[in-house]
Amino acid sequence: EPEVTQTPSHQVTQMGQEVILRCVPISNHLYFYWYRQILGQKVEFLVSFYNNEISEKSEIFDDQFSVERPDGSNFTLKIRSTKLEDSAMYFCASSEEVRVTEAFFGQGTRLTVV
């Protein structure tokens, strides 16, 4: 069964460092998403991406964040200068097409900023 894969599963980084979280969405999907979950809090939407551009972003997704689809398979989230409060589980998701359809999620990357 096709699945969304995320790497690494856990990343520890120093405050102020850049970090790139990687995702391989399901191959025929067209919409891609990043969500995050800070420990003990709700899962929060960060950004959605379609047709090689951001289609929607939340207020969390400020200038420190960027997304990219560098090739036909990967979808990355970059945090330029990490802060302690960026520590969270980051989930990548993808979905097929317009209308209402479920998003398929990866296992998540746990980011710890020290």
Added chain:
Amino acid sequence: GNSVTQMEGPVTLSEEAFLTINCTYTATGYPSLFWYVQYPGEGLQLLLKATKADDKGSNKGFEATYRKETTSFHLEKGSVQVSDSAVYFCALRGAGNNRKLIWGLGTSLAVNP
């Protein structure tokens, strides 16, 4: 704005007990409603969904009915198993072309043999 309120956990049940996890929402128009499950060490998996009022989503013995009048989407299962131990998330997607999911806090369920 749209929001989801979910019953707080943790919930601990014995095997074969009846499960209800409450979920209510606030939204304009007619959102779509989802339950996702996260088993230990795994990602978020769609458990069931309902896209319009009075729809019932069901999967793996779990059910939830989209109640517009009470703005609720409670998750139920008649007889839980140890393998159902997981975190359950209620979520909604707003009406129209809005694609992002709005999430509840998640409810941890532990089922004891």
